[in-house]
Amino acid sequence: MQEKPLSSGQQTGMLIFILMMIPAIGFGGGILAALLMVWGMIMARRNQDFSYIRNTMIAIRWYLYLLALGLFATAVFLWIDSYTPGMEELGFFLMPVIPLISLVLVRVMFYEPLLEHSDWVIKHGIFSNEHSVQRGNTSIGQGFISRLFSRKTTAVSSPAPEQTVTTASIAENSPVDELERWVRLRDANAISEEEYLQAKQALMQRMTNT
Known part of the structure; x- marks a missing residue:
């Protein structure tokens, strides 16, 4: 399966994941994760090496772990600093769950589909299929050049x-x-x-x- 393109369902899931990343970038916490994913994809395509995406996933995982730990420490601090802790302060302890959920989404919707089709992705990209690749190999410009060459011969x-x-x-x-x-x-x-x-x-x- 590594040399096969992503299925239409996987490509749709990847598009949904990209759209879900946009609000996370707006909140600030997802900026670094998004930059790491973009960097990993660019370097993997340029060097034809999937290890860049694998290393990017490791970096994103540790970043989200540290983000969750920081949010948990912030929630504890706010709880202790409050004179009369209530439900509002208790809600701060839900914040560390967000990075952990994001980690699951990144792995399921981003990394695992790419890993399953790693050879295809680093050669042709995420949203390409066999038909588009074959059509690209017989472009209009190449056909025109080949006709000129055959006439000259x-x-x-x-x-x-x-x-x-x-x-x-x-x-x-x-x-x-x-x-x-x-x-x-x-x-x-x-x-x-x-x-x-x-x-x-x-x-x-x-x-x-x-």
Whole structure:
């Protein structure tokens, strides 16, 4: 499954998780976690190494643990500082639960889907699928270049059949006609200058022997 794209349900869950992170960033406590996740994804894609996301998850886990511990210490301090502790002060002890819930959401909705499809994610991203990747490999620009290349190749290689036919029929003509044909082939860039000189020398030798 590591080389397969995320399913539509997993991609939807990832989108919901990103939307849920926006209010957390607004409250301030989720800014560092969001920056760590973005950094991990960028570095994993750039270096083709999933360990960046794994290390990011470890850092986020310890950050949320420390945040929960800090909120718990704050709740204890407010409880002790209050002369008449009531339900309002008791509500402060619910604050450390928020980072712990966030840790569960980060692991279930962010890390585990990426881990399950790690090879695909670091190559193509979270919201790509096989169809979009295949379509991207045959883009309009690449198709246009390939067509130009194929036309150029055909134009260069087209004189080759003419050379074969002409060479086969040269022996039936006089030496002068043969020489004229070799000149035309050379002028049409169907043969090289060296081939032309070799043919000319052979014709001259043949005329001398006759």
